Amino acid sequence: MNIWDATFWRTLVWRGGVGAVFAVVLLPMVAVVWLSFFNQEIASFPPDGYTWRWYVNAWDQKQFARGFINSLQLAAIATVIGVTAGTAAAVALVRGRFPGRTALSGLLLGPLAVPGVVLGTGLYVFFVQIDNAIDFQIVATLPGLIAAHVLLTIPWTVRLVSASLLGVTASVEEAAANLGARPFTVFRRVTLPMMRAGVVAAALFSFIQSFENLELTLLLVGPGRSTLPVEMLNYLNFRVDPTLAAVAAVQIVLIGALMLITDRFVSLSKVVS
Amino acid sequence: MPLLLLPAALLVCVMMMAPMVLLFRYSLNLYSPTQLMVEALSPANYLNAVRDPYYRDVLGTTLWVALLCTLLALAAGFPAGYALARMRGRWKAWLTLLTIFPLMVGNVVRAAGWMTLLGNTGMLNAALRGLGLVGEPVQIMYTTGAVVIGIVTVVLPYMILTLASVIESIPRSVEEAAANMGARPFTVFRRVVFPLSLPGVVAGSALVFILCMNAYATPVLLGGSQFKMMAPAVYDQFVRTTNWPFGAALAFILLFVTLGLTMAGSALLQRRYRG
Structure with missing residues (x-):
């Protein structure tokens, strides 16, 4: 390692630059986890000391506990429905021989292409219209939210399961x-054992997409029927403090764990690219 | 085979296409402070949005x-x-x-x-x-x-x-x-x-x-x-x-x-x- 050599410096600048890009992307998540352990109640640096108590405090705040449970329930149900329907569709699209398959696969991937704002407001006016037409409430109910979130899970499932099916010959x-x-x-x-990896990955991605969704959810929540991201947004409009950081940290750890578990079954780096 | 597609395709059609069509239809309606919305087929909302300096900004x-x-x-x-x-x-x-x-x-x-x-x-x-x-x-x-x-x-x-x-x-x-x-x-x-x-x-x-x-x-x-x-x-x-x-x-x-x-x-x- 000769520090007078231009190659050394070029390598150093290159590696440092690339490292900095990845670091900046990860930085906010590191910061929020760190903040969740600060002793003082106001988000100020440096910390006075460290404590676990904000995690207890976060769970004691009804909106976060309820939002967390609502989000888990919503994501689980939407995933089961969406992955079932999406897997069936993927099998038909990859193995079937019938006209219009390209158009249909475009339709099923559609919810990924439509911006969340447009889809979110569209679903809201659609549900209000149905509410008024048949006098049955959908806005601010669990079925309404599930219907919206299934829309998020179908394109991911179709994409991931199709990819895994294309990898094995018919x-x-x-x-x-x-025989x-x-x-x-x-x-x-x-067929099912061969595409298991794709289905597992689809279930994971669907669950997380639903759990973390904000745009489709924002207008469809109601009192007592809100999700964790919406509760966090409402709280963050006023302040960021260690209690909220604890809520965020729990999600970061949960998602990280889900990804690592799935990665043991299916190599995520192969699924995504 | 195509039958397997039905649930997913139906869901996406109803939950994605219908809301978008409805939202587009709403965009041609008119707003009234008392009734909130009046049925119409008018480009007024688009023109107002483009003309209003606030929304242009x-x-x-x-x-x-x-x-x-x-x-x-x-x-x-x-x-x-x-x-x-x-x-x-x-x-x-x-x-x-x-x-x-x-x-x-x-x-x-x-x-x-x-x-x-x-x-x-x-x-x-x-x-x-x-x-x-x-x-x-x-x-x-x-x-x-x-x-x-x-x-x-x-x-x-x-x-x-x-x-x-x-x-x-x-x-x-x-x-x-x-x-x-x-x-x-x-x-x-x-x-x-x-x-x-x-x-x-x-x-x-x-x-x-x-x-x-x-x-x-x-x-x-x-x-x-x-x-x-x-x-x-x-x-x-x-x-x-x-x-x-x-x-x-x-x-x-x-x-x-x-x-x-x-x-x-x-x-x-x-x-x-x-x-």
Whole structure:
């Protein structure tokens, strides 16, 4: 390592620059986790000392505890519905031979392409219209939120499951069928195990997309039926403090854990690119 | 087989197409303070939005913030994407995970992180004062700068992943050939790597530009109530002023302007580098 060599400095500047880009992206998450342990109640640096008490305090704040439970429930139900419907659709799109498949796959990926603001306000006026037409409340109810969030989970599922199905040839399925397996048996014993990785990844991505969604949710929540991101947004309009940082830190750890668990089953770096 | 598609296709049709059609229909209605909405087929909301200096200003701010953030994300994302693409083995897997991770964490959480860093008693001001660089805290929160920093870091992972997947497909030998023939590193980048990664540059910039134009949580939290971009302005029409037809028109102006500029920009970039 010769410090008078231009290559040394070039490598140093290059690595430092690339490292800085990744660091800036990760910095806010590190900062918020750090803040959640500060002893003082106001977000000021440096810390007086460290404590766990803001985590307890956050759970004692009804809006955060309820928002957390609502978000978990919502994301779980939306994921189950969306991944089931999306997986079935992906199988049909990849293995089926019928006209209009390209258009249909475009339709199913559509919710990813439409900006959240447009879709969020559109869903709101749509639900209000139905509310008025049939005198049955959808806005600010769990079914309304689930219907909106399923929309987020379908494109991810179709994309990830299709990718995993394209990776295996259909000849294995044909072999099973030739050996006398019925269509359902072929699906259960051959197709499903082969696309398991894609389904697991789809479930994870769907869950997180739903759990963290703000734009589609914002207009559809109501009193007592709010989600964690919306509660956080309302709180942050006034201040940021260690209690809110604790709520954020819990999400960061939860998402990190979910990703690491999934990565053991499916290599996420292969799923995404 | 096509029957398997039915549930998903039906869901998307009803929950995506119907709301969009309805929202567009609303944008042609008229607003009345007493009845809220009067049925009509009028372009008045679109014309009012374009004529009103306030909303012209909001659209202008949105456009230049989105453009600036896209350029910054491209400038910072290219080296990062290149580094990720050229990595091997375990390190690459870990760095990819670290790039996807922020995407999964919601924008509200990340905005909260920037609020703790950029506030008057935040980490950055504490560091600046500790180093004796400033006496009084510098106002960073609730400025355009804070919004730009926030949005750029939100969209950067998308840019990095898109660029990396394209750069991966460029054989290393092409770069080595250029270097062996005497090209300096910057020339290799300008004449070889950048032109070959153009599909990634176009795709990444288009995706990121769309995300920037529609940013909601970041401008609301880091820009404060004085700073207005289109997405928060649309929601305000529904929550605060209940002028739905006008809000619907604003939403579609945002959608059309974004799509139009994205397509024009992609076409221009591709044509420029093909020749």
